[in-house]
Every structure is written in structure tokens, then in C-alpha cells.
Amino acid sequence: MLISLRIVICLAIMVTLPTVPIIAAYPYEKYGLDPNMLLILLEKTRKDRKTFAFQDSFLGQDAPQLFVEACGDDQSGKLLWPPNKVCVLAFWSIHCGPCIASIPQSNKLAKLLEANGGIFLSVHAAGEKPIDVKKICRRHSIKYPVFLDSAGGNISYWGGKTFERYGVTAIPQYVTINKNNQILSWKQPETDYLIKLFKDNNNKKILCEAKQIPVIIYPKELDILVAVPNQEVGFKFVVCRPDTPKLKLKEIKTEKNIIEVTTKKYSKKSQVAYELSAKTITPGYGGKIRDEIILIIENDGTEELFKIPCLIKTRNLTNFNPSCLFFGKISSGEQKHCLLTLCPCTKNESIKAEFEYVPSNITVSPLNVNNQNKNDLVFEITFFAAQPSVTKDDIIIRVSDSQGESQILKIKCLAYAE
Numbered sequence: 001m002l003i004s005l006r007i008v009i010c011l012a013i014m015v016t017l018p019t020v021p022i023i024a025a026y027p028y029e030k031y032g033l034d035p036n037m038l039l040i041l042l043e044k045t046r047k048d049r050k051t052f053a054f055q056d057s058f059l060g061q062d063a064p065q066l067f068v069e070a071c072g073d074d075q076s077g078k079l080l081w082p083p084n085k086v087c088v089l090a091f092w093s094i095h096c097g098p099c100i101a102s103i104p105q106s107n108k109l110a111k112l113l114e115a116n117g118g119i120f121l122s123v124h125a126a127g128e129k130p131i132d133v134k135k136i137c138r139r140h141s142i143k144y145p146v147f148l149d150s151a152g153g154n155i156s157y158w159g160g161k162t163f164e165r166y167g168v169t170a171i172p173q174y175v176t177i178n179k180n181n182q183i184l185s186w187k188q189p190e191t192d193y194l195i196k197l198f199k200d201n202n203n204k205k206i207l208c209e210a211k212q213i214p215v216i217i218y219p220k221e222l223d224i225l226v227a228v229p230n231q232e233v234g235f236k237f238v239v240c241r242p243d244t245p246k247l248k249l250k251e252i253k254t255e256k257n258i259i260e261v262t263t264k265k266y267s268k269k270s271q272v273a274y275e276l277s278a279k280t281i282t283p284g285y286g287g288k289i290r291d292e293i294i295l296i297i298e299n300d301g302t303e304e305l306f307k308i309p310c311l312i313k314t315r316n317l318t319n320f321n322p323s324c325l326f327f328g329k330i331s332s333g334e335q336k337h338c339l340l341t342l343c344p345c346t347k348n349e350s351i352k353a354e355f356e357y358v359p360s361n362i363t364v365s366p367l368n369v370n371n372q373n374k375n376d377l378v379f380e381i382t383f384f385a386a387q388p389s390v391t392k393d394d395i396i397i398r399v400s401d402s403q404g405e406s407q408i409l410k411i412k413c414l415a416y417a418e
Helices: 035-044 097-101 103-115 130-139 161-165 191-199
Strands: 068-070 087-092 119-124 146-149 173-177 183-185 216-218 222-226 232-240 248-254 258-268 271-281 288-299 302-314 318-321 324-330 335-344 351-357 362-367 377-384 389-401 406-417
Touching (some): 035 258, 146 161, 232 302, 248 258, 248 271, 324 335, 362 389, 377 406
Parallel strands (some): 087 119, 324 406
Antiparallel strands (some): 068 146, 173 183, 258 271, 288 302, 318 335, 389 406
């Protein structure tokens, strides 16, 4: 049940970036989801591949507004934005190991900034209880203001509005802002860099590179139509980042529709890929289920969150013609007839129909029609108007196959009696 789409995911950000192919010649049609073939190709093309700055479009631009609430102890206070001073923003989470490990260095940076008239602020990912964040702040002796991001952002940005505004998908993430509120850098600033920035009386932009090779998730999303209802089906994905041997698939989350996800790691020299195998139960005829596979990928001190949308649909059991029974205008006391045909979607499939609801002024009679397919079901639908009225109602039919699987059909009936 695999689909063949060639899609390369770049780290999600707030602005539209030009398309940068990183493995333009990968023969998906030939190798499909073979992780070993992918790794061989990535290794062969490693010297020719160039990284690009996925956040370069933010450099030199005004820093977006923060949508946060105070979350630390007394040191948080009221946020004044923009601060109109050199500022370092740290995006983090108490559940991120590299974030916790970076706290001592962040305390040092906060002290340096404060001594030179700057400020160090941290923004925690949305969705956490403030009391839990405060406990971690006290346990690790955080010496700088801590704020909690507001919920409502896209899940690719950890579900927070501020994270989304700044395009933060990997944490810990640092953003250096000058006194004119312009973004200068997207990585943890070194002490020498900050000292140069404080001495920069003309406020020239001292830019740091923010380059990252994008993660490849193939396929980017799952959108399949299956034939058999209420059956277990499996599908696969490949996740990798070229030239990143320390890549780790740290965590996988799903909703209730995906019943199981397993992983297998493949590696070759400087290349690592993960194969994800997922299982689910298909919906009934004509049904669909939506889900997401959420991945947290760790590499070299940062964690990134990605999601794979999944849509699994089951084919209809039958087609019906017409889809709406329109009797039009008739006189009171008269009858009007329409034919309704139910046709199996699969050749030689046997179906049966049970009318679960029929409006009181409508009758249904089965018919044998010449030249009809032997498995088609034809019914005469008769509308009777005893008095002037407008009828707008549904006929509800349960159609079943030979195995007892069924689909509910609703056919609208429209009539006007004068």
C-alpha cells in the first residue's frame, strides 16, 4: 500500500524559500523505499552537495513580537519588547536534554550581557505547565528571565506562536538581536562575538552563518485509497539527513488510528537513515481516517520536530445513480416515479440493500430491468403528495457485500406539491 511521491522536506520556517534540490537525481521509481540504495547514492554525491542557510531570509530583519507569559521566578517580570538593547533569545524545553545541558553556558552569556547593558531571555515551548518549568529553573539555578510560549502555533514549531514566528523547529535555538531590533544570528553566540557587538557603535550587522542540510522524509505524506475495509495494512517511510552520521530518531508519537510504528536504522560511512514501518486498520467502506506520525530527531545537540500527515481512505462499496432524487413540482393527490440504481464498484461483486429509513410519503419497490448488470440493484421510488407541501428529506440505505461489510448511503429527495 505504498505511494510513490518524490518529496524533499526542508525544515519548516515562516517564510517561503527557493527550492534547493539536495539529491536531485535519486531514482525513486527504481529503488522506491530501499534505504541502502539511498545511502549509497548520498555517499557518492556527498562532495557535490552544498548546504544552504534555511534561516538566512531572517537575517537583518526586524525581530518579530513575542507571544509569551512570564514563567520563571521573580526574575521574569514584565517583558518589554523590543528591548532596544543587544538581546539573545534562547528557545528551549525542559524535556530537551541538550537544552538542559546548555543552561550553564546560557547563565554565563546572561551575566555577560547584563554587565554590558544587554539582556538574555528564554522562551519555553508551549503546552507545558508553568509550575513544572519553574521547578526545572530552580533545580538548575537559571539566572535569566524565562517565558512560556503561547499555544496556537503549527505543531512543526512545537505548537507555539512565538516559535512559529521565529521559524524555530530545532532546540535549543539561539537568536541574537542588535539594539535596533534586527536579527543577526541563529546560533549560540560566542563571547568574542558579543564583545564585538557591544563595541559596534555604528550598529553594523555582524552576521553568523546559519546553515543546515534539510531532513529528507520520503514520502512527505501518506494519502492512499485501499480496497478492503476493516483490515490491517502497513506502509513505510524513510527518514534521513545527508552527511549527518550522528542523526538519531529520538521519539515517535501518533494518535489512536496508527496502531504501531517500528523503526530500523541503516548506516553507511557518513550517512544514516531510518526506515519507519507503520500499521493501521482501514476504515469501513467509504470511510477515511486522518492521523499524524510525529517525529523528534536529534543531532549534534539539537532536537527537531517533524510531522507526517496520514490519510487512509477505503473505496466505496457501490455507486448510485442519481445521487439526488428530484421529483420536481406535482399536483396534490398525484404520484411521481424515479428509478434508483445501485451498482457495485467492483466487477462481479454481489451486494444487497436494506432501506433503513424512507420518508412517509415515499415508497420503494425493487425492479428487474432488461440489460442491467446482474449484480446491479434497481428500485422504483414513488413520491405521493396527499396535500400541498415541500419535501426535503433523505432515504437511508445500508448496502452490504457478501462478507457482511456494509456502507451507509444517504440519498436526498426533493419534491414540491401544490
